[in-house]
Amino acid sequence: MATVRAQIVSSAYSTLNAEYPDKVYIGRRLPVDSQEPFGISVEWTQDATDYSAAMMAAIPQHRLTLVITVTAVVVSSSEPIATVLDTYGAEIEENLYTNQTFGGLAAGLEISSIELELDEETQSTAGSLRLEFVVFYYAQEGAPQTAI
Amino acid sequence: MSLNDDLAADIASGNVFYDIDSGFAENATKASGEVVPVVFDFEYLGSDTGELTIGSRAPRCWIRSTDQPAIGSTLTIRSVLFSITHAEPNGDGESYLYLQKVLS
Numbered sequence: 001m002a003t004v005r006a007q008i009v010s011s012a013y014s015t016l017n018a019e020y021p022d023k024v025y026i027g028r029r030l031p032v033d034s035q036e037p038f039g040i041s042v043e044w045t046q047d048a049t050d051y052s053a054a055m056m057a058a059i060p061q062h063r064l065t066l067v068i069t070v071t072a073v074v075v076s077s078s079e080p081i082a083t084v085l086d087t088y089g090a091e092i093e094e095n096l097y098t099n100q101t102f103g104g105l106a107a108g109l110e111i112s113s114i115e116l117e118l119d120e121e122t123q124s125t126a127g128s129l130r131l132e133f134v135v136f137y138y139a140q141e142g143a144p145q146t147a148i
Numbered sequence: 149m150s151l152n153d154d155l156a157a158d159i160a161s162g163n164v165f166y167d168i169d170s171g172f173a174e175n176a177t178k179a180s181g182e183v184v185p186v187v188f189d190f191e192y193l194g195s196d197t198g199e200l201t202i203g204s205r206a207p208r209c210w211i212r213s214t215d216q217p218a219i220g221s222t223l224t225i226r227s228v229l230f231s232i233t234h235a236e237p238n239g240d241g242e243s244y245l246y247l248q249k250v251l252s
Contacts, residue, residue, distance in 0.1 A: 031194040034203035041200040071200045077251040117197040120233065123205040123249045128198030 003144040004105055005047050005064050008135055011102035012066060013042045015095050038072035038088065049141075059148055064135040066109070068092055071128040081118060085129040089114060092131060105147045106137035166212060176209065177224040184215035186245075188225050207247040216243050222250060 002010070009026060017024040024040045032039035045067050049060035070088045074081040093111060100109045112134050118127040138148040155164075166173045166185040173185035186209040193206035207230055209223070217223060222231050223245075230247035237243045 025200075028200055031201040031203040034192075034205065036202070039200055039202065043199070067199065069198045069200045071195070071198055071202045073195070073202055073204060074251065115198075119195045119197050120248070121206060121246070122193055122195050123207050123247070124251065125248070126195035126197065126202050126204055128195075128200060128202075130198050 001145045004062070004137055004139050004147045005044050005144075007147070008064060008066065008102045008105050008137065009042055009044050011099070011105065012068070012096060015099050016040055016042065016068070016092060019091065019095055032071060037075050038070060038084075040088075040092070041067075041069045041071075043067050059138050059140050061107075062135075062137050062139060064106075064137065065112075066133040066135050068096070068131045068133070069128055070131075071126065073122065073124045073126045075124065081125045081127045082116060085116060085127055089129045089131055096133065102135070106135050109133045109135045165210070174225070176211070178215075178217050179222045184211065186211045186215075186223070186225065207249070209245050209247065210242055211245055213237060213241050213243050216245070223247065 013024055013026050020040060023038060024042060027043040028041045044064055046065040048063045050063060051057060051060045053061040070085060070092065072081060072084050074084065096109065110133065111131065113132045115130040116127065118125060139146060140148060165171050165187060168175060168185055172187050174188055175183050176186040177183050188209045191206050193204050194201045195204050216235065217232060219232050219235060222229055229250040231250050232245050233248050234246035235243045
């Protein structure tokens with residue numbers, strides 16, 4: 001059975017893949033094909049524990065850093081890449097907050113940063129928007145596969 | 149004049165590279181309609197932003213500085229319209245142009 005953090009990533013993937021079919025990947029490092037106008041990566045980068053925020057000492061609160069990165073290229077002169085990415089970012093945030101318990105696995109999430117990066121070295125301007133969320137969940141120590 | 153002198157003169161003038169028939173150049177059409185030789189490059193480029201990169205191309209070309217259109221102007225190469233976003237002169241009469249596709 002997968003850890004709670006992996007289940008949360010999988011749930012986030014399912015939520016976003018329903019909105020953007022075949023454009024969402026988990027932990028992808030290979031470039032998205034040049035024929036695709038955009039792609040979305042879902043991954044976690046840190047899972048910190050906080051015993052002081054726990055109800056009981058053996059049940060730490062986890063603060064999972066969930067990173068959603070959307071990368072895109074501009075396909076129309078009327079839609080600047082920053083606007084395109086900002087629209088995707090807003091939609092992704094809305095979608096994740098709609099199911100912020102990830103099917104009952106977590107207590108909730110907070111958005112912690114949004115970072116925009118552009119690249120004009122390419123034949124059409126490309127860029128990425130990195131959205132970082134903190135997901136709060138509880139799991140008994142020694143049992144990372146079971147959410148509480 | 150020896151063959152060696154001929155070769156040296158051709159290389160010094162840049163003609164050996166910018167000759168459409170026997171060099172490395174191909175035709176490019178400026179916005180004015182003037183056709184000039186360029187050495188075009190259209191390599192793959194993975195855009196290096198964020199954790200997730202997107203595959204793309206890096207259109208560039210070498211052009212003689214005397215033929216170079218202004219930054220922001222256009223060149224049509226291989227039937228594709230490109231705008232010139234940046235130029236790097238090499239100090240020897242040539243410039244390396246950074247191009248982007250003109251989108252509709």
